[in-house]
Amino acid sequence: MALAVAKERNASVVAGATTGNAGSSMACLAASMGMRCVVFVPESAPPAKIAQLLVFGAKVIAVRGTYDQAFDLCAEVCARRGWFNRNTGSNPFTREGKKTCSFEIWEQLGREAPDWVAVSCGDGNILSGLWKGFYDLAAMGLISRRPKLLCAQSDASDAVARTVQHVRDIGQVDWMRVQVARVRATTCADSISVDEPRDGLAAVRAVIESGGAAVTASDADILAAIPELARGAGVFCEPAAAAGWAAVKKAAPLGLIHPEERVVVVLTGHGLKDISSARKVAGEPLVIDASLDAALAATEP
Amino acid sequence: MALAVAKERNASVVAGATTGNAGSSMACLAASMGMRCVVFVPESAPPAKIAQLLVFGAKVIAVRGTYDQAFDLCAEVCARRGWFNRNTGSNPFTREGKKTCSFEIWEQLGREAPDWVAVSCGDGNILSGLWKGFYDLAAMGLISRRPKLLCAQSDASDAVARTVQHVRDIGQVDWMRVQVARVRATTCADSISVDEPRDGLAAVRAVIESGGAAVTASDADILAAIPELARGAGVFCEPAAAAGWAAVKKAAPLGLIHPEERVVVVLTGHGLKDISSARKVAGEPLVIDASLDAALAATEP
Numbered sequence: 001m002a003l004a005v006a007k008e009r010n011a012s013v014v015a016g017a018t019t020g021n022a023g024s025s026m027a028c029l030a031a032s033m034g035m036r037c038v039v040f041v042p043e044s045a046p047p048a049k050i051a052q053l054l055v056f057g058a059k060v061i062a063v064r065g066t067y068d069q070a071f072d073l074c075a076e077v078c079a080r081r082g083w084f085n086r087n088t089g090s091n092p093f094t095r096e097g098k099k100t101c102s103f104e105i106w107e108q109l110g111r112e113a114p115d116w117v118a119v120s121c122g123d124g125n126i127l128s129g130l131w132k133g134f135y136d137l138a139a140m141g142l143i144s145r146r147p148k149l150l151c152a153q154s155d156a157s158d159a160v161a162r163t164v165q166h167v168r169d170i171g172q173v174d175w176m177r178v179q180v181a182r183v184r185a186t187t188c189a190d191s192i193s194v195d196e197p198r199d200g201l202a203a204v205r206a207v208i209e210s211g212g213a214a215v216t217a218s219d220a221d222i223l224a225a226i227p228e229l230a231r232g233a234g235v236f237c238e239p240a241a242a243a244g245w246a247a248v249k250k251a252a253p254l255g256l257i258h259p260e261e262r263v264v265v266v267l268t269g270h271g272l273k274d275i276s277s278a279r280k281v282a283g284e285p286l287v288i289d290a291s292l293d294a295a296l297a298a299t300e301p
Numbered sequence: 302m303a304l305a306v307a308k309e310r311n312a313s314v315v316a317g318a319t320t321g322n323a324g325s326s327m328a329c330l331a332a333s334m335g336m337r338c339v340v341f342v343p344e345s346a347p348p349a350k351i352a353q354l355l356v357f358g359a360k361v362i363a364v365r366g367t368y369d370q371a372f373d374l375c376a377e378v379c380a381r382r383g384w385f386n387r388n389t390g391s392n393p394f395t396r397e398g399k400k401t402c403s404f405e406i407w408e409q410l411g412r413e414a415p416d417w418v419a420v421s422c423g424d425g426n427i428l429s430g431l432w433k434g435f436y437d438l439a440a441m442g443l444i445s446r447r448p449k450l451l452c453a454q455s456d457a458s459d460a461v462a463r464t465v466q467h468v469r470d471i472g473q474v475d476w477m478r479v480q481v482a483r484v485r486a487t488t489c490a491d492s493i494s495v496d497e498p499r500d501g502l503a504a505v506r507a508v509i510e511s512g513g514a515a516v517t518a519s520d521a522d523i524l525a526a527i528p529e530l531a532r533g534a535g536v537f538c539e540p541a542a543a544a545g546w547a548a549v550k551k552a553a554p555l556g557l558i559h560p561e562e563r564v565v566v567v568l569t570g571h572g573l574k575d576i577s578s579a580r581k582v583a584g585e586p587l588v589i590d591a592s593l594d595a596a597l598a599a600t601e602p
Contacts, residue, residue, distance in 0.1 A: 024537075028531070028535050028537075029535075031531065031532040031533075031535070032535050038600060040596075041586070043588060047576060047580075048349070048573050048576045050586055051572075051573075051576040051579045051580050051583060052537055052572065052573065052576075052579075053586075054579075054580070054583035054584050054585070054586065055527060055528050055531045055532075055537050055572060055579050055583045056528075056531050056532060056537065057528065057531070057532045059587070059600075060586035060587065061586065061587050061589055061596065061599050061600070062586040062587065062588045062589070063589060063590075063591050063596075064588065064589065064590050064591055065590075065591030066591075069591040070591075073591065073592075073593060073596040074596075076593050076596065077593075077596050077597065077600050080597065081600060081602075226356060227356050227357075227358065230329070230332065230356040230357050230358070231332040231356075231357060231358045232332075234329050234330075234332070234333055236329075236353055236356050236357065270573065271352075271353065271356060272349050272352075272353065272571065272573035272574060273573060275348060275349045275352040275353075278352045278353075278355075278356050279348075279352050279355070282352060282355035282356045283355050284355070285342070285351055285354075285355065285361035285362065285363040286360070286361065286362050286363065287344060287363045287365065288362055288363070288364060288365065289364075289365050289366075290364050290365055290366030290367075290370040290371075290374065291374075292374060292377050292378075295341075295362065295364075295374040295375075295377065295378050296378060296381065298362050299339060299360075299362070299378050299382060301382075
């Protein structure tokens with residue numbers, strides 16, 4: 001969506017801050033359109049994500065700082081240079097792109113909405129996009145009720161979850177007055193490591209208006225969810241993605257999700273994008289000499 | 302296919318030697334079936350591939366040696382332990398699986414065969430599988446002519462290409478007498494680094510009987526093909542996969558492929574499986590301090 005708008009506006013350069021996932025899509029699509037692409041990443045972004053950006057031809061600027069600092073620098077550079085700024089949460093068109101995920105879920109479930117959609121939350125843009133998508137489906141009369149949204153965060157990057165709790169505590173419904181919490185994010189799930197969620201208010205509102213919930217999981221629980229998903233569902237995903245499943249596992253025993261409800265977990269990034277996290281929980285290979293004796297010893301029943 | 306047969310035979314353990322691609326499919330599917338999976342890899346297999354195997358729950362045995370040594374050890378261990386051996390080229394069912402690639406190409410081209418299918422070649426099993434698939438389509442009357450097969454190898458792992466040349470040189474057509482060359486493979490394209498292609502004879506025959514060709518490219522050309530494919534076709538692939546495109550670029554000026562012919566290049570592995578190779582040709586990020594001055598300097602037109 002964002003790239004289509006950039007093209008419509010004859011942008012010479014499209015830029016964005018990302019830890020790598022939105023960036024690789026942007027770089028790939030920009031290459032296909034012959035448009036220059038500049039990506040600001042925090043220097044700590046996983047090497048695989050940086051490699052992917054470079055392979056697609058993006059100019060990659062690795063900022064010695066946080067995602068939030070990369071975000072602000074990107075916005076300022078775009079303003080000075082007249083570039084098209086795709087930053088998540090400030091560019092309104094990314095949400096229009098994200099909402100198509102709702103259409104896909106609806107289509108793949110045989111034109112029905114599930115009871116819950118669980119997804120990890122960093123900037124909040126996927127949640128706000130999902131909400132908009134289901135809102136549109138309901139407005140078109142294609143679904144009779146919208147799903148509840150489960151916001152999954154790490155307890156080491158929980159700005160949206162904190163704000164959901166705060167709004168519920170005070171019963172605040174004047175959305176113009178709600179302030180999204182700021183945190184100091186330290187989660188290993190890089191894609192959702194966000195101090196200041198740029199689409200946070202819309203995400204909080206989506207969770208509450210859907211009758212959903214926000215749940216945090218520890219980084220240890222998030223990492224443990226990676227092999228569980230791989231072995232149980234056949235999908236190898238990155239930590240941020242696994243947070244969605246970790247949150248479902250926490251929400252169910254709390255009674256938030258009922259046994260008969262249908263839950264879709266959106267997995268938001270491939271495991272090969274961050275193998276160092278995967279290796280922390282996946283075990284190690286057994287290294288042997290190239291001899292039959294060694295091979296038989298290694299495979300002793 | 303192989304896993305379905307293993308299940309039919311009530312195998313307790315499925316094992317195979319692989320540099321990682323066949324292995325990750327095997328591990329993923331074995332997990333879904335509750336079957337134990339043991340994978341023998343050369344110790345030099347890329348870390349991402351080993352991580353993927355482990356995440357899917359395979360027991361990974363990293364052999365201090367070549368793929369060929371891992372292959373032989375796997376076969377011997379399977380024979381001793383009564384395990385189901387999925388080794389490419391010795392298990393006949395992998396070819397039956399690979400041939401479905403031909404059906405997909407035919408289907409996606411609107412139920413037509415292309416003029417050429419280009420694909421990288423290690424053990425030769427993809428080539429022999431593609432050939433069998435198109436053979437079956439022709440036998441069923443669904444295509445009137447089979448495509449020519451372009452075997453793509455690194456010049457640092459060229460056993461099949463050498464043998465194709467040898468057979469053409471001597472005009473040998475008694476397939477029972479053809480010996481596949483052995484080489485000392487050193488290519489950086491790990492998935493096609495094979496001293497002794499285990500399905501090599503069938504691959505040589507597929508190339509010759511299809512009226513195709515075998516072309517080698519240097520590792521430098523193979524690596525250069527990675528960003529070309531990413532930027533030109535939107536697909537980030539590993540070196541072995543890129544060899545297919547590198548071979549097409551060599552075959553065209555030789556007159557092997559004509560301008561009006563339709564060529565399908567099969568890309569056989571994702572780029573995130575080997576980012577160190579990608580980084581050799583993709584450039585480097587520009588690392589800056591988190592300041593506007595640094596960001597403006599880095600984005601000077």
